[in-house]
Amino acid sequence: MSRSTLPVTEAELMAYVDGQLSPERRAAVEAAVADTPLLGAHAALWRQQNDAIATLYGPVANEPVPGRLVPHRMRRPAAPSWARLAAAALVLLALGGAFGWTGRDIVGEDEPAREVLIEAAVNAHRVYSAENRHAVEVAAAEQDHLVTWLSNRIARPIDAPDLTAFGLELVGGRLLPADVDLEAGPAAQLMYQTADGQRVTVYVTGSVPGEAGANETIMLGQDQAFYWANEAITCTVVGQLPPQTLEPVARAVFEQLTDGPYRGNQG
């Protein structure tokens, strides 16, 4: 049976009415519709439905758009939490007059710092975990130097967490530039690798005001990200391992990085 003599299905008839039929079938369906009153009646009825819907609501798109729906005028921060407002108010009170506007930086952010940090961590993960020869700046063979260097540059003593219990060996690390909008300073990225080459990165920055105690788990495309922050640092663990595998890794990173003398208020 050739393409043109196949019986017309309901889905095809709908596709015909909705203008979504492949050109090769359109002619065949058109002929069948002309020949078969039942098909023709259906097609006509569905077309009427389409027309009625378009007549009812189509004109809405030509109505003037109210100001509250104009994106350019809507670019204001999402409503800040009461805690943040209160914190900002305290800052304003404390600084007073001449320095009063400093508080604006806290309230007036466009988005939470953690979203910026998680995005940066995931981007860095995507770029460098795909590299073979240049995955890291300083390899694990020079771990002491790596740790000292990164600690100095992010101005926080950090150790490379030991994740061998999860089959993750340290590959090395690199220094990354800071996000210009944040006061977190530059970031350290530590890279780990499983025996079969799956990579996990740990992205660490200095602390960000208001973030201590924050926690977030998020899936971005293929990448899973676990974020947390304390009084000293922010940390994002990124990888494509299944969440149930990566979550204990993230917890281990947290425990090891917060266990030092610089641990904040984390319990």
Next chain:
Amino acid sequence: MPEFLDEIEACVPALRRYARALTHNVDRADDLVQDCIERALRKHRLFRPRGPLRPWLFKILLNLFRNQHRHDKRHAPPLPLEGLIAEPAQPAPQPGRLALAEMARALQQLPDDQRAALLLIVLEGFSYSEAAELLGVPMGTLMSRLARARAALRVLTDTPGEPRLRSVK
């Protein structure tokens, strides 16, 4: 960022049209669109869509719509159709006002899933595959929602004297 705003802005009229048809309520529809834009602005850095913005925005809007509906499951009072139907600036040639009012009422009686699917196709001109992806359902599910929506609309708007149709084999 400015291009991103422009891109969203270009989608706003269609989002309003879709939301209006989805809810048949001017204020609720615009509230939905506003929530949708706010969420898009907040999320664009983390969830920047790879492809075009339009399906992504419709997806956000539909998620908001579904969540809201889950919250206020009790249905709103009967629809005041008068005044909500866009007063045809150019009188509709084919379907009369009565038929239009009937269609508006029938649409609102459809299950949300069916109405959402049908309007994506008929009103917004998404392709079947785009709509299936946007709704997160397989193609077969989309097609059966469309077929059921059309069948239900026919029954709900059935006027005496119209030829009765059996289902197409």
